[in-house]
Amino acid sequence: MMRLWRGLGMAALILAGGCSAVSAQTWPTKTIRAIVPLSAGSATDVVARTVLEQVSRQIGQPIIVENRTGAANTIAMNLVAKSDPDGYTILVNSAAHTMKQKAIYPNLAFDTARDLLPVIPLGNVPTVLVVQPARGYKTIHDLVADAKAKDGAMNYSSTGAGNSSHLNAERFRLSAGFKAVHIPFKGAPEAVTEVLAGRADFLFTTLTTTMPFIKDGKLTALAVSGQDRASAMPEIQTTEELGFKNSYYNFWIGMFVPAKTPDEIRTRLHAETRIALVNPEVRAKLAKFGVDPMDLSMEQFSKLVSDEMTINQALVIAAGIKVD
DSSP: OHHHHHHHHHHHHHHHHHHHHHHHHHOOSSOEEEEESSOTTSHHHHHHHHHHHHHHHHHTSOEEEEEOOOGGGHHHHHHHHTSOSSSSEEEEEEGGGGGOSTTTOTTOSSOHHHHEEEEEEEEEOOEEEEEOGGGOOOSHHHHHHHHHHHTTOOEEEESSTTSHHHHHHHHHHHHHTOOOEEEEOSSHHHHHHHHHTTSSSEEEEEHHHHHHHHHTTSSEEEEEOSSSOOTTSTTSOBTTTTTOTTOOOOOEEEEEEETTOOHHHHHHHHHHHHHHHTOHHHHHHHHHTTOBOOOOOHHHHHHHHHHHHHHHHHHHHHHTOOOO
16 A cells, blocks of 8 residues: 555656646746736836736737735735746836845745745836935035934935835935934835925935936936946936945846746746847837846846845844834
């Protein structure tokens, strides 16, 4: 009897392995769901739709973008983490992805590093430090000097506690050495409105969101926070160029799949997306939104995600960030 059970167990393993290989070879044969944890019209949503529309054409199957907002991106992340690892449910998330770890969110129902595998970055969206022109800050050094003089009375808005906008500001604040009060909002529109109305002193958010206001003179851009200048506004210096070490923050957007997704499917997704990203029409659209390309292999992107999870954990401890 024991031999019979062993034989059946071995047959099941072989069958399962065979099914996995077959599914990987035939993928895709039906509609793919792309889960986006941010609202329609956000930088992450716009980039996802732009790139995946082309991927859909290439693979001959529809890719439906679903916006699943809430709980600081974790509703969408949990949905994908617990989906079948068959390549038909993918996640498109921002750099805030690397914040979602149990050291920061102890009640997470999933393990970001273990349950979601990086596939490919879709692009880097430069983030910019903006202020209301009426504040009178001509340079970033004017802002820092005023913040130090006010000794904690200055405030800044963000697109939510513990997300990229918040971390971006905290990284800069720690580098510059001043205190400020954090005022989180539900999203970019609300956070930008506070600066426009003069109720918030400054904000770090995507160039995609703020570019129209900067061009209209309603916001002043003092610096960008990436490691490189933004191609859409190359005249604006980076915070690092302006003398603030370790202040950079790269706001990337990337694709992820559930753990145990077959390597063949993950590799195919990477390859098809990479082809879409060099498509001239896609590149032109992304450039219009201020998105810079990130030509990374799957291994390089995986390392970037892992490294940022470590860096952000240290940042949260240094800044004393509390996330409920």
